[in-house]
Amino acid sequence: MRSKNVTKKIDKAPQRSLFKAMGLTDEELDNPLVGVCNSVNELIPGHTDLDKIADAAKAGIRMAGGTPLEFGAIGVCDGIAMGHEGMHYSLASRELIADSVETMARAHALDALVLIPNCDKIVPGMLMAAARLNIPTVVVSGGAMLAGRHKGKDIDLNTVFESVASYKVDKISEAELLEVENSACQTCGSCSGMFTANSMNCLTEILGLGLPGNGTIPAVYADRIRLAKYAGIQVMEMFEKDIKPLDMLTEESFENALKVDMALGCSTNTALHLPAIAHEAGIELDLELINKYKKEVPHICSLAPAGSHHIQDLHEAGGIPAVMKVLSEEGILNEDLITVTGKTIKENLAKAKVLDTDVIRDFATAYHAEGGLSFLKGNLAPDGSVVKQAAVADEMLVHEGPAKVFDAEQEAVAAIHAGKINPGDVVVIRYEGPKGGPGMREMLTPTSAIAGVGLDKEVALITDGRFSGATRGAAIGHVSPEAMEGGPMAIVKEGDIIQIDIPNGKLNIDLTDEEIQARLANWEAPEPKIKTGYLSRYARLVSSASTGAVFK
Template identity: 65%
Template sequence: SCSGMYTANSMNCVTEALGLGLPGNGTIPAVNAARRRLAKQAGMKVMELLKKNIKPRDIATLAAFKNAIAVDMALGCSTNTVLHIPAVAHEAGIKLDLDLFNKISERTPNLCKLSPAGHHHIEDLDAAGGIQAVMKVISTLGVIDKKCQTVTGKKVEENLKTARVLDKSVIRPLNNPYSPQGGIAILRGNLAPDGAVVKQSAVAPTMQKNEGRARVFDCEDDAIKAILGGKIKGGDIVVIRYEGPKGGPGMREMLSPTSAIVGMGLDKTVALLTDGRFSGGTQGAAIGHISPEAAEGGPIALVKEGDIISINIPEKTLTLKVNDKELEKRRKALKIKKPAITTGYLARYAKMVTSASTGAVFKD
């Protein structure tokens, strides 16, 4: 996959931390002989686990998911992990509250900055000791449950015995983190009552607290035209809605508009908010997964051109500075945009899918 800490690599690393991937699975480069050996070993381990009657749900416990989130925070992974981790947990019969991400983030410093947040890449992390080394470092903070079962057939504590950091410039020590909190933050407020997500490790210090006027678009394509057409200025906050799980449908990633903002030299002065999601390669003040989404009548559907929006990442808030009386007036007059697709699988998907705050899983 891509060489940075984008979504595929993020989930590969999270899978290893969860205990469902063998040590090295998250970081060994595809072209290395070690990857081929690991593939062979994986097949052998499957048969071994079968003989021992160790099943995926024996490994994917609540404690294991907490381990995975802690590693997610230490690495500064893609915001898509906040969709995929709860979705995987759902399949394991476990409900993960979004607030758990913030609780773990408060205790887990950001120790790695891989592309797009920094200049290191996955192969650098692998050479520095990989996921096992990261887990060993943060385990001293009490955020790793060492008694969790893993696919090695051993507990986490046994896997970590030989792990060590080989390059402290890639995996920083606890006394020299990039930030005292993890790479991802969950924001809430009257604009996102059920939550929104931002990769805070990739947001410039000047954009951590920001207030600006809303520039509202009901689809990604219109926003891209406005950005590339020079209609977005420094201090604006681009709002792209009706791109959530239902509204898309399918919640496509907003890589094009965020890339356009960077390309126009606006990434240090313009924020982007959406009920859609982002590519793992997204950087800047990009806040996604706003829930409830516009297609469900969420507050993002009530935003009007020129409204003032306040972003406060340190305080974990996202606020539409419009009084409750006016919002209620807008709600009564709201006409939700009709779905673009009304037949076939995607129409059925839109009817059955839940909010991004629950992992965009299907309703039972």
């Protein structure tokens, strides 16, 4: 036991004395010490209930013979941070979370961990820490929010964003906007569609670090509390059997995750977080695999924002095990991999079945013949870019149009609201990458504005920043290299013709290589937007989006 370094031997009396200052007994100190990292706070609706999850996990740990010791982690709500300086901190918080979990576990010689995240950057941050620490770990999230209801239809946070744009162009009244605002988010939990938080909670199951149900059991269900208790019990079994995260986080498990990502139509942010988690596991995840697997795995679940279903519908249809079962029956998944259940994927799926064939379709009746994401390259994105293909209208899968260029998100939003964007345009938002942002701001406001004014089937958006998992339309993000690093995005001019071919993975500007190089030769990097504090340090350390925006 690692904890014997602070609990055993005569010369550890001072350390034991400090533990006893908190009321621990000799018997508790004889047990394995299990850290319970709880990101509960009163700022994120997905995290307000995590105290109950932590209490349940600690009960499970005690039932199985461990001593739980709870500590906290920060979290940023992307929805609340959206559209102002707060969004600079969202992606950047992922590294702080990973570092803080590592620090607490190593400093206090913990034997095992139960990690309790729920929202966008907290989940990958904790998964990165799990890979880095490689001590027995189970992740149990707080669960998804239930969808709201308005005029007989399920709605969600994305509905509110789009309704703001509809109000600004007089499509709805202020009174109706208020009705939507008051109806969309009715419970605690991670926002109810297949947005980034739920994408990552689902992929945690695929990677083997979350128990079945982790991605889809709604936050307000009693099943979520029971799941947390089982997570506490299971981490002790992992400790006894010496099963560690790197036993699960293999090349094959990341490939499985990408394949299920295609079936689900997950957020484009998974293309940032999976490589970052893989990096901590010593694995280089090639994002060009996205285009390989999108041809092999069709889009069989159409959840918001691409479709009308929400996470609760996916759960009632059989959850992630049912989705995996469909893929396994097609011979798509590697089923021999171990998971935190102590069993293989094949054993976990033995009783899984699809309970609603509209929510989870088979390959023959898939919503789209190709998977949910597409990886685009070309002279505008030499190192790649990503789009949520499943949420793009058929009319926009192939598009060519003149660039409308903006050097910041707020400039683009103002132009959209002012009616300055025309059908056929390609909105280019640059200097919003990991370095240029800094922090690679998530931009749901401009994409929702485009959808809200009715142009999502006529206008594309391209950025070296990123888009929310709630985004729909031809929104291409993560363009790499970013403008701040002298990527081709930096030299796009108003009116340049941008060529988009999502099915074939192409993103180009209609310029010769010579013209691109001539423009780049005359380009000078702008002054950093933020020169002090954590974000200044982050901008100096962070790598490209194409490598997961990890620290160098």
